[in-house]
Amino acid sequence: MSDMYGKGILKGLSVSLKRFIETYLDDLSWWGKRYHTDAGIAHRGSKDARGIFTVQYPEEKIPTPEEFRFVPFLVYDEGPNGEKALRCTSCGICTKVCPPQCIWIVRATDPATGRPIPDPAKFHIDADICMNCGLCAEFCPFDAIKMDHDYELASFHRNVFDETRLSKPASYYASIRPANAAREDAARAAKAASRMVQSE
Amino acid sequence: MESNELNSPETNIPPELQGQVAITSLDRLYNWGRSASVWPLMFGLACCAIEMICAAASRFDIARFGMEIMRPSPRQSDLMIISGTVTKKMIPIIVRLYNQMPEPKYVLAMGACASGGGPFKEGYNVVSGVDKFIPVDVYVPGCPPTPQALLNGLMKIQEKIRSEPIKTARWYQKGPDMAEIPVPILGPDLIDPRNITLFPNGERN
Amino acid sequence: MVIPAPAQFADLTARFPEVLKPDTRPGYAGWILDQAALLEFASALRDEFGYDYLSSVTAVDYLAENKMEVVYHVYKTTGGSGVVFKIQVPRSDPIEVPSLVSIYPGAELQEREAWDLFGIKFTGHPDLRRIFMWEGFAGHPMRKDWHEPYFEEEAKPLKSRWPDGKIVMAESKNLYGDNISYPEGFSPGNQTFDPEKALYEALRNYQKDEIGLDTDHIIVNMGPQHPSTHGVFRVAVVLDGEKIVNLKPVMGYLHRNHEKIGERNTFIMNMPYTDRLDYLSSMSNNFGYALAVEKLMNVKPTERAEYIRVMMAEMTRIANHLMAIGALLNDLGAYFTPMLYALEERELLLDIFEAVAGSRMMCNYFRFGGVARDLPEGTLQMIKGLFFERLPRKIDEIDRFLSENEIIRSRGIGQGVLSAEDAIKYSAAGPLLRASGIPYDVRRAEPYSIYDRFEFDVVVRTNGDIYDRLMVRFDEIRQSIRIVQQAVKQLPDGPVMALKPMYQVRVPPGEAYGRVEGPKGELGFYVISNGKPTPWRYHVRAPSFINLTAFGPICIGQKIADVVAVLGSIDIVLGEVDR
Ligand code: SF4
Ligand code: SF4
Ligand code: SF4
Numbered sequence: 001m002s003d004m005y006g007k008g009i010l011k012g013l014s015v016s017l018k019r020f021i022e023t024y025l026d027d028l029s030w031w032g033k034r035y036h037t038d039a040g041i042a043h044r045g046s047k048d049a050r051g052i053f054t055v056q057y058p059e060e061k062i063p064t065p066e067e068f069r070f071v072p073f074l075v076y077d078e079g080p081n082g083e084k085a086l087r088c089t090s091c092g093i094c095t096k097v098c099p100p101q102c103i104w105i106v107r108a109t110d111p112a113t114g115r116p117i118p119d120p121a122k123f124h125i126d127a128d129i130c131m132n133c134g135l136c137a138e139f140c141p142f143d144a145i146k147m148d149h150d151y152e153l154a155s156f157h158r159n160v161f162d163e164t165r166l167s168k169p170a171s172y173y174a175s176i177r178p179a180n181a182a183r184e185d186a187a188r189a190a191k192a193a194s195r196m197v198q199s200e
Numbered sequence: 201m202e203s204n205e206l207n208s209p210e211t212n213i214p215p216e217l218q219g220q221v222a223i224t225s226l227d228r229l230y231n232w233g234r235s236a237s238v239w240p241l242m243f244g245l246a247c248c249a250i251e252m253i254c255a256a257a258s259r260f261d262i263a264r265f266g267m268e269i270m271r272p273s274p275r276q277s278d279l280m281i282i283s284g285t286v287t288k289k290m291i292p293i294i295v296r297l298y299n300q301m302p303e304p305k306y307v308l309a310m311g312a313c314a315s316g317g318g319p320f321k322e323g324y325n326v327v328s329g330v331d332k333f334i335p336v337d338v339y340v341p342g343c344p345p346t347p348q349a350l351l352n353g354l355m356k357i358q359e360k361i362r363s364e365p366i367k368t369a370r371w372y373q374k375g376p377d378m379a380e381i382p383v384p385i386l387g388p389d390l391i392d393p394r395n396i397t398l399f400p401n402g403e404r405n
Numbered sequence: 406m407v408i409p410a411p412a413q414f415a416d417l418t419a420r421f422p423e424v425l426k427p428d429t430r431p432g433y434a435g436w437i438l439d440q441a442a443l444l445e446f447a448s449a450l451r452d453e454f455g456y457d458y459l460s461s462v463t464a465v466d467y468l469a470e471n472k473m474e475v476v477y478h479v480y481k482t483t484g485g486s487g488v489v490f491k492i493q494v495p496r497s498d499p500i501e502v503p504s505l506v507s508i509y510p511g512a513e514l515q516e517r518e519a520w521d522l523f524g525i526k527f528t529g530h531p532d533l534r535r536i537f538m539w540e541g542f543a544g545h546p547m548r549k550d551w552h553e554p555y556f557e558e559e560a561k562p563l564k565s566r567w568p569d570g571k572i573v574m575a576e577s578k579n580l581y582g583d584n585i586s587y588p589e590g591f592s593p594g595n596q597t598f599d600p601e602k603a604l605y606e607a608l609r610n611y612q613k614d615e616i617g618l619d620t621d622h623i624i625v626n627m628g629p630q631h632p633s634t635h636g637v638f639r640v641a642v643v644l645d646g647e648k649i650v651n652l653k654p655v656m657g658y659l660h661r662n663h664e665k666i667g668e669r670n671t672f673i674m675n676m677p678y679t680d681r682l683d684y685l686s687s688m689s690n691n692f693g694y695a696l697a698v699e700k701l702m703n704v705k706p707t708e709r710a711e712y713i714r715v716m717m718a719e720m721t722r723i724a725n726h727l728m729a730i731g732a733l734l735n736d737l738g739a740y741f742t743p744m745l746y747a748l749e750e751r752e753l754l755l756d757i758f759e760a761v762a763g764s765r766m767m768c769n770y771f772r773f774g775g776v777a778r779d780l781p782e783g784t785l786q787m788i789k790g791l792f793f794e795r796l797p798r799k800i801d802e803i804d805r806f807l808s809e810n811e812i813i814r815s816r817g818i819g820q821g822v823l824s825a826e827d828a829i830k831y832s833a834a835g836p837l838l839r840a841s842g843i844p845y846d847v848r849r850a851e852p853y854s855i856y857d858r859f860e861f862d863v864v865v866r867t868n869g870d871i872y873d874r875l876m877v878r879f880d881e882i883r884q885s886i887r888i889v890q891q892a893v894k895q896l897p898d899g900p901v902m903a904l905k906p907m908y909q910v911r912v913p914p915g916e917a918y919g920r921v922e923g924p925k926g927e928l929g930f931y932v933i934s935n936g937k938p939t940p941w942r943y944h945v946r947a948p949s950f951i952n953l954t955a956f957g958p959i960c961i962g963q964k965i966a967d968v969v970a971v972l973g974s975i976d977i978v979l980g981e982v983d984r
Binding site for chain 3: 006007008009011012015016019045046047049050053064065066067068069089092093095096097098099101103104105106107116120124126131132133134135138139147160179199
Binding site: 204240242244245246247249250251253256257258259272284285287288289290293297317319320321322323324326327332337343344346384385387388389390391392395 | 556
């Protein structure tokens with residue numbers, strides 16, 4: 001026991017006081033740049049953070065790290081004339097690995113022959129089942145489904161996303177996940193090159 | 201313009217109605233007050249509740265929205281954040297809490313589980329979305345939604361509040377839709393009293 | 406797989422030559438015991454052989470062989486490997502097995518779980534009621550021939566998803582438009598249902614005090630919606646004035662059928678589900694499950710992956726203990742300030758998880774044979790900065806902030822005491838056990854992964870009260886910081902996956918019990934594979950659930966106001982309690 005009753009409480013309160021003062025000290029040393037600047041937000045989330053810790057969403061947002069995952073989206077490549085070509089080949093691996101089984105794919109068929117073609121006719125993800133696990137993106141062999149960074153999805157109705165809602169351009173993908181996109185593009189280019197060599 | 205269109209948010213006041221400013225300004229003042237003091241019910245269900253706590257803590261700080269007063273009593277709260285998986289064993293309690301909340305009241309379904317059953321939807325003890333039993337105003341997808349996603353949902357609630365004119369607001373009218381929601385019963389499986397007409401003779405077709 | 410040392414084998418068989426047979430199915434280990442000898446065997450095991458700690462009791466439904474099996478895992482608190490023994494009973498109602506509660510009281514809740522989910526009657530159990538489902542629910546859902554209302558197929562992936570996956574909501578296929586089914590010919594009519602009756606009968610069943618005034622005892626329910634129950638947990642207490650004379654935890658309000666779903670999932674699909682068990686410490690859950698399946702597959706993760714795993718597991722422990730400390734202080738009445746301070750540090754740890762694994766809470770980071778991806782650029786710097794500069798300082802600050810506070814001391818010291826014998830008896834684990842003076846930590850008792858390479862102390866305190874449980878957590882945070890610091894320094898280069906990433910892994914038949922020291926205690930995954938893509942049995946030995954066995958005994962005799970403090974000091978997470 002401490003010698004004087006209340007000493008422990010005072011000691012604790014001094015910690016509170018210290019943190020209170022630190023807020024102003026930190027504000028002073030960052031004079032005017034602590035809020036609403038990227039450096040300020042990064043500082044408040046770093047090991048040196050002290051004082052007010054709050055990130056003032058929606059004016060400020062915590063930057064999402066590259067690997068961050070929310071609901072998945074489908075990547076499409078843009079052709080020279082602006083046509084959209086979904087990378088998905090409707091191979092079905094994502095439906096087979098999805099743990100809560102929230103992906104529904106109807107494989108497209110060639111209207112002339114009735115044979116299946118590598119394209120999804122319908123692609124649905126029930127975002128109200130999806131557990132954001134990222135397994136679909138991890139195992140898709142065509143880099144066609146990726147995890148989005150957009151978390152501002154609140155709505156006034158249930159969220160079942162179809163292929164139109166899900167598709168986003170490859171340039172968007174490269175902007176949210178630059179390192180991954182560069183690595184995958186390089187791997188695909190290498191693969192295509194080796195296929196060229198083989199066929200020659 | 202249809203009234204329900206006016207009631208839905210994101211509707212700008214059409215030019216021919218802009219003369220009637222008196223009522224809209226009053227609405228605006230009144231709704232501004234309400235939207236800046238939404239008190240949530242302190243009520244955590246599952247994993248999402250942890251993100252709700254984080255949203256209440258210093259980094260995200262819902263006090264900036266006037267929502268930091270989490271009341272443990274339904275009688276003092278305006279907003280019910282369904283933060284997690286709703287199970288059959290829990291739904292009678294949730295419905296009872298909802299009935300005890302005074303009007304105007306709002307429900308935010310946080311996360312996949314509350315919105316539509318979530319990853320555990322197929323489970324035998326899981327309710328596929330709380331909207332099967334109580335009306336939900338805003339759905340926030342994600343598993344779990346990050347605190348910022350939750351804040352985004354709370355802003356949607358505020359948006360909704362701001363778009364509700366006093367004149368047509370449900371809770372100032374007398375009518376059948378103010379009736380309490382019947383509390384589900386735990387029998388051999390969950391029994392929804394509203395469904396009892398479905399099997400009058402106890403036969404499953 | 407637990408492989409007891411041969412010397413003990415000889416002893417056990419010598420002691421029970423007739424009734425004990427080795428389990429010879431391929432991939433299985435342990436013993437098959439004659440049902441009649443169960444009690445005698447168990448008491449000999451405890452008293453003569455020193456296996457004093459009952460880790461897990463669970464059941465397995467072998468539908469094809471038409472039998473039920475009850476599986477027991479028993480360990481010594483002095484360390485070393487354990488003993489697995491099984492009882493086999495024919496699969497026709499009533500299925501009866503003698504209860505072990507009289508020998509290992511830690512079996513109480515687990516046997517209730519097996520009764521609820523499998524319908525195995527444990528004869529001699531003092532309070533055999535349903536535990537997760539309500540009294541009156543039709544059927545025992547974990548049986549293999551019981552199907553839930555949304556049942557589509559025995560195993561995933563479901564055929565309706567591809568190639569002709571027209572989206573159909575599960576509810577639109579159900580007659581009632583919801584996740585509901587009733588027994589044949591059921592009609593609610595004017596029936597009344599009272600799922601609570603058995604609980605109140607059990608509550609009334611306690612030792613009456615002979616002396617004292619003949620006052621009324623009242624029953625008070627706390628929860629499931631209560632700010633101090635850490636979720637949807639409910640406590641029913643019988644009060645004599647302010648004194649608790651009986652207490653029953655009531656759970657199941659978050660029973661999400663983890664195990665039933667887990668037995669339909671393929672092996673890899675279960676990984677993200679384990680995140681949602683103890684959602685405060687998903688990395689530890691990943692760890693335990695990965696260990697169990699790796700034992701079955703007989704793969705070893707790469708060196709670098711091992712180090713990353715350990716780092717992540719220890720960071721999870723810190724994040725969890727910070728939350729536990731904050732929540733306990735909340736329960737003690739220090740409303741939210743300590744919580745805010747603790748959560749601040751936790752946020753910084755979550756930032757690392759988010760950068761490495763992609764999500765703040767649901768990490769889904771471990772894979773069989775390694776981890777999902779290498780540490781992205783810059784994250785090692787974040788970890789170094791946090792663990793060498795900030796956290797040691799901040800933990801000291803929170804410690805200074807709290808631990809000498811007179812109010813906390815007077816509410817904590819000498820309150821809610823769990824003695825060392827009781828702690829072992831009730832199979833308590835983790836900080837709850839170590840605060841009572843038992844230095845039992847799976848990381849030391851049966852080292853897994855690479856924990857034998859690190860220097861750290863097993864934290865022990867001796868009083869077993871609320872204050873000690875708080876302090877044990879502070880000390881464990883410091884030890885975890887030590888481990889991460891060593892791991893960062895030793896982190897080797899190399900690949901992080903030993904296998905090619907596969908979306909369907911081949912798992913040979915057999916059983917495995919992978920256990921890790923989770924932040925809340927011994928976390929075990931019991932997995933049985935029959936060679937198919939989905940596990941035949943998937944059971945989680947959840948520390949918060951089993952720690953609740955001791956909750957009633959700790960509280961009886963205390964004041965009602967201490968219930969929340971005791972509960973906070975046990976540190977439960979409902980996702981794991983109810984699963
Ligand atoms: S795995 Fe990729 S390519 Fe195959 S169906 Fe899914 S999104 Fe399309
Ligand atoms: S993120 Fe996981 S749950 Fe969601 S669609 Fe992909 S695999 Fe399915
Ligand atoms: S949506 Fe995900 S995080 Fe939220 S309660 Fe459900 S499983 Fe947990």
